[in-house]
Amino acid sequence: MTYNRVGVVTGANKGIGLAIVRQLALQYPKSPLNSGSFLIYLTARDRGRGEAALEDLRNDAQLKQAQALKSDSGQTEIQYHQLDITDQKSLETFAAHIKQMHGDGIDFIINNAGIAMNGFNAELAKITLGCNYYNTMEVCHTFVPLLKPQGRIVNLASMAGHLSKYSDDVRKRFLAAKTEGDISGIMKDFISAVEAGNEKEAGYPSAAYAVSKAGLIGASKALSRAEQEKGSKILVNACCPGYVNTDMTKGNGTKSPDEGAQTPVLLALADIKGATGEFWQNEKPIEW
Template sequence: MSYARVGVVTGANKGIGLAIVRNLALQYPKSPLNDGRLLIYLTARDQNRGEAALQSLQEDVQLQKAKALVRHGGLTEVKFHELDIVDTTSIKNFTEHLKSSHNEGVDFVINNAGIAMQGFDSNVVKTTLRCNYYGTLEATKHFIPLMKPNGRIANVASMTGKLNKYSDTIRDQFLASKTVSDITELMERFQSDVDAGKEKERGWPSAGYAVSKAGVIGMTRAIATAEKEKGSKILINSCCPGYVKTDMTRGGGSKTPDQGAQMPVMLALEDLKDQTGLFWQDERPIQW
């Protein structure tokens, strides 16, 4: 089967990620991106969970009623592929598959994969940064060469990544950052300060998840700027889905997963007026 469009959603076996895939299938037919059949890769690090998620979509009553999937006469096909963003080999295997299977390129990637751990110590911070910051960064770098000239990348961040809980010095360093190396240096300094037990006195919040998401926002902005300076038309943005009731929020949250999915889905499908490198919430760019 041939496809006019190809998309990828990482961390998509449950919660916001799975809702993103559902809503992409529902909204694609009426979107500006619609140019024929769409293939979405639902990716997850665990094959059994990924395949179970795929099965749940195939049995989804709303998708059936909307005739969203190809199997129901619609435009969208969903396939599972294993991807663990903390494993370089896994990233390379998946991107090689995309390269060999879709030589015309990928239309959009929504980097949703991430973790939120309980507690706060050096190991929690290390594990959180490894996935949320370094994993997302490595995946993004591998995806960029595969994107179509007008492709989209949306990195799912969080309002916890806003800079209102940092010292003036650190906040100013985030805002003054120009390159990925600038942001990575800040992530390394945070880890070092946590290791020394001095993160608070040096201007950081004691919150590994929040700092990792500040890193995602900053590195997304830096990559987008670098791509734009090279003349690339790829739109690369970060976003906050809102406070969504999922396993990650441990039952908290004021939004459903479907509501949380709307922001990243918009960044993948809708006309963004060439806006890139921005941090979005509630369908609009907001101040970092």
């Protein structure tokens, strides 16, 4: 079957990712992107959890009441597909599926998959940056050729990645960065500083999650710039969903997952007037 619109959400079996899929289905009918049938890929590492999440959405009372899904006469269909962003083969398999099934391209990808680990040392820092920064940007590069000419990339970052946590020198390096390579250089220097036990003296916080999200914001800006320089109309933005009550915040968040989903969904579905290379929170661009 062919679809008028296609979107992908990574790490979508629970929390903010699942809420994003839900809100996409609810908000699509009134969005400027609405041009008929809409397919959302709910992706997750674990097939059992992904398929259970899909079943929950198919039985969701609000989705049923809104008649959002095709099974209830709506426009949206949700399908599960396995994707582990830390596994190159998994990424390649999913990308091949997208290319085969949607030769005209897809409309957007929302990169929500990420990790937050307890503790802090060089090994944990490498794992955290590996997933949240390097693997997420690899997904971006893999999907750029699979997007429609005016497609969108939305990267879930965090206010933890705000530059107020860095020394003036490191902050200036982030703001002066023009390429993804520049940002990766900052990430490499952070790991080296952690290995030496002097990350604070080097101007970084002792928080791998925060640094990984700062890197993701910076790399999103760099990717947006690179796309613009080659004449592409693909929009690339990063956003903070807010302090959301999920497993990652150990139930301490002040926002519900549906509230946290609002900004990434806006960046995927709304008319954002061509905004790209921005960092968003509470449905508007903010200063990094």
